[in-house]
Amino acid sequence: MARLSAFGSLVFLISVVVLPTGVLSLWPVPRALDTGYTALKLSPYFNFELDVSSPPSDLVQAVEQAKYYLKNDKLGRLVVGRGSSDQSTVDQAQSLSTLTLALTEGAVVESISTEAVKPLGTRSEEYILTIPSDGSAASLTANSTLGLYRGLTTFGQLWYYYDGVSYTIEAPIAITDSPAYPYRGFCLDTARNYYPVSDLLRTLDAMSWVKINTFHWHVTDSQSFPLEVAEYPELATYGAYSPEEVYTAEDVQYIVSYAGARGIDVLLEIDTPGHTAIIGASHPEYIACFDESPWATFANEPPAGQLRLASPEVTNFTANLIGSVAKTLPSSLFSTGGDELNTNCYTQDYITQQELNSTGMTLNDALNVFTQATHSMLISEGKTPVVWEEMVLDWNLTLSNDTVVMVWISSDDAAAVAAKNFRMVHSPSDYFYLDCGAGEWIGDDPNGNSWCDPFKTWSHAYTFDPLANLTEAQYDLVLGGQQLLWSEQSGPQNLDSIVWPRAATSSEIFWSAAQPGGAALNVTEALPRLHDIRYRMVQRGVNAIQLQPQWCALRPDACDLYA
Amino acid sequence: MARLSAFGSLVFLISVVVLPTGVLSLWPVPRALDTGYTALKLSPYFNFELDVSSPPSDLVQAVEQAKYYLKNDKLGRLVVGRGSSDQSTVDQAQSLSTLTLALTEGAVVESISTEAVKPLGTRSEEYILTIPSDGSAASLTANSTLGLYRGLTTFGQLWYYYDGVSYTIEAPIAITDSPAYPYRGFCLDTARNYYPVSDLLRTLDAMSWVKINTFHWHVTDSQSFPLEVAEYPELATYGAYSPEEVYTAEDVQYIVSYAGARGIDVLLEIDTPGHTAIIGASHPEYIACFDESPWATFANEPPAGQLRLASPEVTNFTANLIGSVAKTLPSSLFSTGGDELNTNCYTQDYITQQELNSTGMTLNDALNVFTQATHSMLISEGKTPVVWEEMVLDWNLTLSNDTVVMVWISSDDAAAVAAKNFRMVHSPSDYFYLDCGAGEWIGDDPNGNSWCDPFKTWSHAYTFDPLANLTEAQYDLVLGGQQLLWSEQSGPQNLDSIVWPRAATSSEIFWSAAQPGGAALNVTEALPRLHDIRYRMVQRGVNAIQLQPQWCALRPDACDLYA
CATH class of the missing domain: 3.30.379.10 (Chitobiase/beta-hexosaminidase domain 2-like)
Structure with a gap:
């Protein structure tokens, strides 16, 4: 008894x-x-x-x-x-x-x-x-x-x-x-390397087990365009790695309904105007510095190439592209991206300079027009635009007040976003990037390391404080947060093992979070429970990795630093 | 045409x-x-x-x-x-x-x-x-x-x-x-976490594809003893994680024959006298500082516990254990380990101090007697003993001249081993440890990093020079080398993705190596071929990871640092 x-x-x-x-x-x-x-x-x-x-x-x-x-x-x-x-x-x-x-x-x-x-x-x-x-x-x-x-x-x-x-x-x-924050996400990049639909479905299952409620799908990038767009089929035809490595319109609907049935909203991102080189495979005239060499002069990673944002035709194309994808999705959110815009690419692009000269606009002016076009399209479809932090911190743009900002470069940038009174989703590379620590992937750089070294362990991520450096009046601007996998060195082969159980960390931070000003969550208390959900994930067919030798998993606290 | x-x-x-x-x-x-x-x-x-x-x-x-x-x-x-x-x-x-x-x-x-x-x-x-x-x-x-x-x-x-x-x-x-070096290995720790036999067989297949010819099987350690030993069944009964997580005598024979048919020699290691805590589960009287707390005082990782090497009974037990395993194996090599001996554990162990006092031996003397017992047993079984570098660099022991030494702490230690005229296998943590860079796994240490940070990329590993700091007369002491996976944060869930294609790096260094004094192997030339073997591995069912976005894999050199 x-x-x-x-x-x-x-x-x-x-x-x-x-x-x-x-x-x-x-x-x-x-x-x-x-x-x-x-x-x-x-x-x-x-x-x-x-x-x-x-x-x-x-x-x-x-x-x-x-x-x-x-x-x-x-x-x-x-x-x-x-x-x-x-x-x-x-x-x-x-x-x-x-x-x-x-x-x-x-x-x-x-x-x-x-x-x-x-x-x-x-x-x-x-x-x-x-x-x-x-x-x-x-x-x-x-x-x-x-x-x-x-x-x-x-x-x-x-x-x-x-x-x-x-x-x-x-x-x-x-x-x-009840959740402390309304947004608890996981972000996956399916453009650097492609993931079959079955991998996404399994990931949605695992997300649902830890009450993650948003799949931030970074579906396209400079390297591939694996998304079938009804109005622009050429983008995937020429931009996907192969005809088999495409999310068809039917796939997307199935993924969205699979997610929905598991309490998960799909926030799709078409990153613009940077991270778009591969659009040049079908529309070379739309892309500045398309696959220019040396790539490092024009982009953060190869290949170089950005939408010619000063061109009305390109602006129109981009707004229509985003609108035609957004209107097929039930979510109230849609991301137009906006990170890592390379100004040198535009400075050296004759056509962009010509456009700017002919209108007298600065690059900032042109980006403002471009962004307002894509965002107006989203708003007309009933969506709230989502952007990366540079759109509010590095550029002076007129954005709708309810625009959601993803803070990614550093957790320290949250305060600056809050100072501009935007709602934010914490996605800080210094806590939540799951790909960090895997070493340099650029070729011919044997002594290079991961740009965001070191590896972000679950326990480091777990010490993230969603309200750090914010005033009490700014607390409501925090919608939640998410861990992210950028796929330069990932694919179906390591999806489960690099994501799980680590991506569950933020789900607890943003569901169970301590009260404002209260004690932080406790890594020592959490570890046995994280082992538990990890073993349960394996039991359910998700290849979540071991966090410690099983000897430790079976003996709570015995492997703590001062045990 | x-x-x-x-x-x-x-x-x-x-x-x-x-x-x-x-x-x-x-x-x-x-x-x-x-x-x-x-x-x-x-x-x-x-x-x-x-x-x-x-x-x-x-x-x-x-x-x-x-x-x-x-x-x-x-x-x-x-x-x-x-x-x-x-x-x-x-x-x-x-x-x-x-x-x-x-x-x-x-x-x-x-x-x-x-x-x-x-x-x-x-x-x-x-x-x-x-x-x-x-x-x-x-x-x-x-x-x-x-x-x-x-x-x-x-x-x-x-x-x-x-x-x-x-x-x-x-x-x-x-x-x-023909191979430049006779030893091209891969070392796997199956004690921190257990791998089913099927995982080992698949790994042997992948090893054979890149002409790796030695499976260094670090089968036991302080956390578990997953090896069935006919004469000492209690070791696995009480030391394995579960009855299902045991390599039976039959399993071992099957693994050895599977390896042999693929041109692979199985070099088994029973690490002694350190890394043996779990023997205390069946023979507590044989283990000093068994599971003592705080573990960090007595061992490099939990649990603490080392064989009471000054005890004739323990020495006899260990030699018999090693002999009874070694005699079932066809390899000419067998490792008795010998790394990371914690002297404090013995200093504070009353029984060990009693033994030393009664015989007037120093700890070094006792280790010498202990090691000669295990090595004599191996030699009587026709085996060549293999040890970790501390056995020749940190202790003054009488070892057979043909003892093979694994250099692991640093690639810099090869010269010291050569100076003592021992043959060596390069296993340097600063180039070849596949587990480095995954962050701290000890609990309650959210700001801790991997002790051997950063992650060892394939291209860093590829710059390893087997003959660095050796004189021409010492070149013949280099038998070859191997990459290694220590499994504190690994298991069946990430075996393929953490090992492949990286572990193929050393296979090329030691098969194709440049002539002594000749040009180093070239990472830029190698990358497309490594992509190729990686894609072939995936095709054959081994989950080798992506090294780069597929965009790069399809465009040799386009993603090089200065491309």
Whole structure:
């Protein structure tokens, strides 16, 4: 019997700050969590009771998926013996037969996909999950199907497996949960190297397991254009690595619906006016310094090439391109990029100089016209534009007030973005870039290192403070954050291993974050839980790497620096 | 028709130094290579003719494997269009129907496995491969089945595929090849985290593709003992992570035979007297400072624990353990380890101090007795002992003259080992450690970095000079070298991606090495060939990572630093 059974119905509750280390497998940790010391097992006849009238099909599927995970996870507790010591207690435990899912009274029933793409700040992801220790029905309630989905995800993480039985040793469990920030993302570059659709779907699954709610899809770049655009089929025909390495319009719709059903919004980015060289493969006349040599004079990486932003024709083309892609997507967000514009490329481009001279515009003026064209197009499609930080810090542009800014060059730049009163998504290379530390990839540079050395470990990333250097009045400008994979040295071969479990770090920072001014999250407390979600990911077919020798994973804290 | 067809039988030959960049896909590059400009395709009826009487079964299997690769590789040439521009030339090319394999006159026919485990310096890996451009039979000759195996490997790398046809555009081809160094290895730690047998087999396959001939298997360490030892079954029973995470005696024999058939010798290491904490799980009385805290006082990483080397009983146990494993293996080499001995652990161990006091021995004396016991056991089993560098640089031990020393702490230490006149295998952490750069894995150290930062890129590794700081008289002490994966942050999830194609770097350094005093290998020339072997590995099911964006892989030199 459980340690506190003598107390009968007097339930002993502990709060998250004294969480028994390495026992609870939740990631991200709920914002309010009370657990007891009683064992409880899942009945072989366990079932979900969906108390929602006319449930949307993606909710029904989510319940089926949750059932599948409960049956197949079979994750032994990460202690020596993998749960064998729990067995006698669990043998005598009550069985849980039912989890009832219900919406709060008056909630409008919409699909998860519909809820997932609502504007930031208007979605309801909160839920309440209650699991009694006596075997009576557990309950999950939320204001939306999206909230139910988040609660189902949590429920699926509560159970360990040993010898045919799934169980917890911490019933009763009471969780009241909601995200601290509305944007919790993962950004993938599919242009430097291509990823088959199946890799993206598996990544979306893993994202959903840790409540990441935005897939920032950096789909194109200077090296390849793997996106089929109905109005401009030539871009992929000449710009993709091969006809097989293209996301067709059908693929994109499937990815978006797969994401939506998992509570994930797809924020697509067509990076402009830089990072566009490959458009020159089909429209050489649109690209300045197209594949010019030496590339380092004209771009941060090969090949050189940027849209001729001073040209009305190019501006028109770009706005139409962005509009024609954006209108096919349900998200309220769309990114026009805007990073790493190389001025030298334009200075040395005869045609751009001619355009500027003929109109009397500066490069900044021309960029302003160009950006307003693409952003007006987005706004006319009902989208909120998203840009990289240079668009507000390096250039003087007239941008819509609600433009979302990605802070990437340094975490230190957040304050400057806030000073300009823009909302921001933290994507700092000094904390969140998953590709850093893999060495120089440029050829003929054997002593070169990664530009953003060193490798960003999960624990370094975990110390990121979303509110650092901001005034209290600026806190609301922080929408959230994300980890990012730039794919110069990545592809399907290492996608899982370079991304997971590290990309789960920011999901906890932005879901569970300490209150403003409160204590930082604690890496020592977090590590056993991160091991846990990592082992669960492997169990579910995602090749998340080992963070430590298994000896350490089975002995919480034994491998800490001063242990 | 090919460019030089007008010359008829007057074949235009070019040497490796003016190799057409990105065309030839050989890795490691043969020591003497002449190629022409004529296209030649493989006949749909292409076959191997094995002109060897009573061929050993592993040679027959090797030919079958070569056939399989020829049929299934389907590797497009790494240029824009992936070989489409070759098509008209290839259409009109002659077809090659036969490769004849023969041993030189008087050669004794032995199996590849038998040849692969002969003592270093006594194996014959050389071969001659001749491929005429006119479609007449190609020929492969060697002094041994092992040489034929190496030649088959080369033959399999010569062919690109486009639209149903496998072809080369560089016939005629004449290769006379032999390794510069007898030892070309890969070292894997299977103790920090465990790898299923299937992962090891796939790794052996990939090793064979680049002519790596030694698998240095660091099978046990302080964290786990995944090796079944007939005389000491308790070591794995209590020391493996789980009953499923054990290499059984049968597994080991299978791995050894699988390796042998691929020309690979298995050099097993039981690291002693340090790196042995987990032996304390079954024999706590044999281990000093067993799992003592704080671990950092007693060991380089957790858990602390070293064999009580001053105890005759422990010495006897260790020698018997090593003997009982070594006698089951065909290799002439066996490693007793010997790195990172922590003297503080012994200073603070009451039992060790008691033993030393009772005999009047110093720790060095005791280590000498201990090491002579294990090495005598090896020598009595016909093995040559292998040790890490500390055994000759940090301690004053009486070692057999033919002991092989692994230089690991720094490439600078090679000179000191040579000064002591020991043969060495280069395993320098500053060039060849594949795990470096992944950040600190010890818990509660969010600002910690990898101890051997930065990441060792293939191109940095490629600049390694095996003869640096040695006198000409010492050159013969260099047996070769190897790249190594220590598995604190690795496991089956990232094995392929962290090892390949990087571990192929040393295979070329030690197979193709420039002559003593000659020019270093050239990273710019090598990169397109390394891309090629990487794409071929992926085609064969090994998840070797992208070294660059595919845009660069398809455009040799375009992404070089000053391109």
